[in-house]
Amino acid sequence: MLNKKITRTCAAAVTAMGIALGASGAAAQDEDWAQIEAAAKEEGALLVYSTTSRTAKAAENFSAMTGINVEVVRLGEQDLIQRTYQESVAGVHDVDMVVAEDWVAARELLANPGYMINYVPPTARELFAEEDKDPLVLGYIGRVFGYNTEKHPDADPLSSVWDLTTEEFRGRVMIRDVAITGEHQNALTEWVRRSDELAADYERRFGKPLEMTEDNAGLEFIKRFLENDAIIMTSDTKISEAVGAPGQDNPPYGMFYVYSKHRDAPLQGLKISDSRAIQPTLGYYYPIVLQLSANAKHPNAAKVFMEYLSTMEGFAPWADSPGVYSPNPNQVPFEGDMPLSWWKEKMWHYDRDFAAENRGIVLDTWLKYAQR
């Protein structure tokens, strides 16, 4: 059984390499788009696994436009990776493309073994920044720090992430459980990687050097944050509601919740704002990634759908809230929000290789202090 598995893996890898070479080499330049579109029409249908439910909406619009039928199965981040991985290993190739998150894990399980390959459709090739092409990014999600504007009507109460570890914020900061949030784990590896900047910011804020018992400032933050009685939640919605609810004497603060929750704030009467003064990062952003199956039964239809998702029209279902950004530079930011380029300057992302190597350490440090 193991032998068979290995043979299959190799076969998949070889095919993948073939296609990858084709895609990144000559074909990427000279591919005949008209031919792909014609072939897509003939294929007529495709199956997509997606972590975001808006893909279903985009698929509907796409089908209406092209007549190509798209089935979308909505899965959680890890379920998607797990399912695609297990099916690929078993040689079941039903899925044509995935809309995935937690690229650090997905790359390790799906792209590196060659089950999923990158493809850059014409619009993206022409307009996207290099860093948004491999893997092809559908959009970025922003996660922020937030506070209650009734309590702090005039000024942003946060100037450093280290504020969150001080007595004033004791038992007052909420975060979605890092243990069950893969992207939080990725994001915190960046705090490890940029420990020096983090330590420097401590000194800037408090005028003295950071004393550490952990290996670096990133892990030291995790420790101090948890020892400061951080409140661990299971949902971003609950965090933004708790932070923003009006009429509170002592409202909590939010860390790393999705900025898109601010969309409904006026509707719900929430008094909430994200911190634009906190240093050294305003939160973090991470990509939603598009990947083509190396063994897709409808590769052309998938390519045409990927092209559609790269256009502003295709991105429309995601464009109706702040905190979600297309790499397409023509995309106008949501009303009141800043463009992606602005955020990229002020917000940390993460290094994929470093994240893969270090997120275990981040998780262990988190568990060590959270479950003590």
Add this chain to the structure above:
Amino acid sequence: MRTAYNRFRMSLTPQRILSVLFIIGLGYLVIVPLFLMLRETFIVHPLERFQIPGSQVGELTLAHWKRTLFSENAYAFFYHPLLNTLKIAFGMSFLALAIGALLAWLVVRTDMPMKGFIANAAIIPYIMPSWTLALAWITLFKNERIGGDQGIFSALTGIETPDWFAYGTFPIIITLSLHYFPFGFMLIGGALRNIDAQLEESAELLGASRPTILRRIVMPLALPAIFSTFLLTFSRGLGTFGTPAFLGGPVREFVLSTSLYANLIGQRPGIGYIAAVAMILLGVLVLYMDHKIIGTRRSFVTISGKGARAGLVALGRWRWVIAAGVVIFILGTIVVPICALAIDTVMLRPGIYAWENFTWHYWIGDASLNIGLGTGEPGILRNSQLMSALGNTMKLAVVVAVVTGILGILVGYAIVRMRGNWISQALDQMSFLPYLMPSIALGAIFLAMFAVPRGPIPSLHGSFLLLVIVCTVSYLPYAVKAGVSAMRQIGPELEEAALMAGASWWTRMRRVMIPVQKSTYFSGMLLPFISVTRELSLLILLVTPATQLATTITLRYTDRGWYPYTNGMVLLLIIIVVTSTVISRRVMGTNIAKGLGG
């Protein structure tokens, strides 16, 4: 030769043939997954390799076990969550058992009024997703710690609830036992109903007091059902994730299931599955205790073919008071959460409880981007995808209930008739194992096992049959427990008499063994039926667009915060399940008047 052959033929009793078949089947569906899971804990997975210096993916390693059990942080990684898990599992099992048993006794053995309503309503907490109760608790009792709008209790009384009351072990135990007490209600109710009244009458004639009769006669007779209930509830307590995470997180109370999820999400399955193995071992330990205690007792045969129905305990002038108490309890734990769900489905904009905000839009509205949440989704009842998913769920639930019901009777029969034999023990334990496996792990393993053809078994990937198999295996314990406790109470003389009269095995089962214990079997089928309607993590990896279920399709609304749709689907499920329960009770002749109602 001939005699040897004859002896062989004679030994082919139905229970032996059945046992062997079940052992082979369960071996493949239970032992293989268990082995696969255990193997994962000794293997280096892609993201794990970075923390194990010099290791390669796929290599064998002891590092996961060392880290979890023996490292300097082992207390935080493993033992502390383990202790919390035990606290919660024991606490909720005892409380759920107490509530379930008391209600069962009141409904079956007393002349309490309003039994019909109470018996039907008492299963509803298990139909509702367990988070509804956790959510209700937070809404009622939260304090300043988690901010937001004031808790209703504090708003009304001005008293801030203490943290231990609002979050952590205490509310986790309360809400989980309110969710799981229907197990005890059904299983113990079934057992109580079958206790021969002559036993109690004899005791009464001999001068035994009520409490003595309860303690010396009723309790021992109901003991197998009590233990089954404990085992089923305890095991669920070990593996449950949502409620402990939601209520425990704010005060840092973590359980083993959090470790499992955290490490699966961290892509460290080798570490994660150790938590799963620990949960399974704990469950096996309780299963073993169950065997020690129940197994060494003489069996109590309570249906001897000459039994009389039990008389009802007269509660006298207290009967209305007690009924009122029970009804208030049910209103509090069932009606209030359901109403809270329902209200959200008719509020155009969430959280604004005003008449102008009332709408049927989320039920029967057209797809629109401008109304309410602006979802662009048609109302639930006009949404063909939701309706077909609901249809799939119901189809699956009925098929699984029938299949597990039949298997439960047969396995129960084999276990009881082969008692004292290792086969019986093996069957009993094997049939229970999948129930102990965390569904998130079981789903992934079944996906891997059935994605390709193996030997005579074709690839079942994406098929409805696979969903049936997975659910059947996973919920078989309910039916087997019911089957065993039912069969235990049937004296062999009933079957022997039928045998003497020349009845074939098939006729004996059909005319004797099954009819006399109808209501217990029915309870055994009802639990799988309800469980399937709510199952998500077991099936999420296995459904395809064609086999979408109510729970899997509802995900897309949950993660966008479109709760009117999520809640509406939950409500629909509750309505459908309760209605079909009432109808099927009638059809099966185990209706309230004659059945659970004593």
